Amino acid sequence: MTPANDTFLRALRREPVTHTPVWLMRQAGRYLPEYNATRAKAGSFLALAQDPELCAEVTLQPLARFPLDAAILFSDILTVPDAMGLGLSFATGEGPRFARPLHDEARVRALTVPDMGALRYVFDAVACIKRALAGRVPLIGFAGSPFTLACYMIEGSGSDDFGRVRRMAYARPDLLDRIVDINAQAVTAYLDAQVAAGADALMLFDTWGGLLTRSAYERFSLRPMRAILGALRPLHDGARVPTIVFTKGGGGWLDAIAACGASAIGLDWTVDLAAARARFGASVALQGNLDPLVLTTDPETVAREAAAIVRAAGPEPGHVFNLGHGIVPATPPANVAALVETVHNVSREILRAGRP
């Protein structure tokens, strides 16, 4: 069923729209007092992410405030390695931690694709959100990229430099191949199940692919992402599910990323959007790319910088407005309101003027 507002899906297919669709990475998150209230009610981030009803509640919170053009499943990329038995936890005030990281070869050898039953709570959340959305806007499902998941699985937590991972890429590429290949199979099944539960589009978050050399990026990040995109089940009507691939720090490799088979490529804020649209806009949609720190300034600055991005994207079809990374907690919600309003208004003007 086509959502009432299908602007986001049309932009991903590079079809004409009357305004540029906008959604924001981490649009349901700590900058919203109502999110913090729900999280407090749940007791912890993980308890929240594992409760389908509460996931639906926080997923819809930003949509109640702002006329966003898409919702995104509230979840975490590390659900998949948790289902593999690595033992995920979030210490208060710290990042994620695995009790059983891939610190030795035996653990890597023992790694297998998990039963999707262990991730049932995520698919229940998708179905629950989908009901709550009632067809207003599309719902984006997502997963971490095989390499980005591998980063946390090997390191055991977040890291300044993911030194263990980079060392493995050079000294034991065979082990890293094995990890990302298993991750690719797991992510494919995970995303297929999200679509079966109601997701209208899918995004792969490759947060750490930008740490690699060009050739290691091809081997350990882009190749397994390409494998996922090629293996996803088609929709009921035989069409491909729309997909977005986002490698933070991948601005130097856009030639390769743009050809990976995704409907859209996410851009971080370091990429010149006008140049990227000129170079790749005829073959792939682009998503981005306002610096999230702009949202911590003031409504006038937000409006000016957001309008500059919309103008840089120009009138050709195939732009989804987003940030270049997730919203930061210090963002005043009033700045998000100014952003969404500006993107809609400025793009309406540009698209009207651009029409023959």
Place this chain on the structure above:
Amino acid sequence: MTPANDTFLRALRREPVTHTPVWLMRQAGRYLPEYNATRAKAGSFLALAQDPELCAEVTLQPLARFPLDAAILFSDILTVPDAMGLGLSFATGEGPRFARPLHDEARVRALTVPDMGALRYVFDAVACIKRALAGRVPLIGFAGSPFTLACYMIEGSGSDDFGRVRRMAYARPDLLDRIVDINAQAVTAYLDAQVAAGADALMLFDTWGGLLTRSAYERFSLRPMRAILGALRPLHDGARVPTIVFTKGGGGWLDAIAACGASAIGLDWTVDLAAARARFGASVALQGNLDPLVLTTDPETVAREAAAIVRAAGPEPGHVFNLGHGIVPATPPANVAALVETVHNVSREILRAGRP
């Protein structure tokens, strides 16, 4: 006076060499036990950096172990803002901290180019190192880029995201212009004085320019670096002092960086060196770009990865081998030995084969 081994200077001028010169960012540092001993003797990092004799001692330590083709002044980029009165300190186990950061407009308005007399200890260190080197290899002087200095001056310390700086770039670009312009004047005087004291080449470290948008990078980082390069005093013989500009994370903007006026451009490890040489090698020398984490593996892996970089650079003149960022403390010195030997041997073969 031309050093006995002038391979490094020849490579910067894109003149033929018989082996690829190699030096390593942070080659004098914590991975060397003798460095840690000297630092302990000095009492603190800052005491070490302010003692010209001890600076000479640690600068020469890696040269005693490895046949490196250049020495680099042992110092810190934050000497310049310290001389501006910001009050630099290094807490044990933490990074740098300024007692009087640029947290309000009044402090920015009061900022001025410091008297170079306050930096006399650095120029004394250059002279002292130069005497100790006795003409064996060239000595590289350096400074932080105006933007990278501004990052620490505005934030007051290191930071995950330099949020204050990025906010200023959007909301108060006039203030950031003022800071980087004053920094550019200060750095020009600072580098001129290093050359007067004996530095044979100069490097600008732009560690944080890669955090910016393309247009903000041009305005706040590349433009002031270009100003410095254009303002440096020529050498006694009227020639320009050889210069290297290194923006970490600048791989997406190499077209602009390669044209900034420097003799050489530093590349981090995410850049495909063969592609960069093909595209920019005829107009500028390139320096880099082994991932420093490779040096934390084993001598065989180091040799294989270093050889791949030398082969990617090819036989055309104008490559200086280096890492894509500084040596990490966990580096075993034996791996550095394997690296230098590999670069020299493999490049000798390639350069012999490449000669008509």
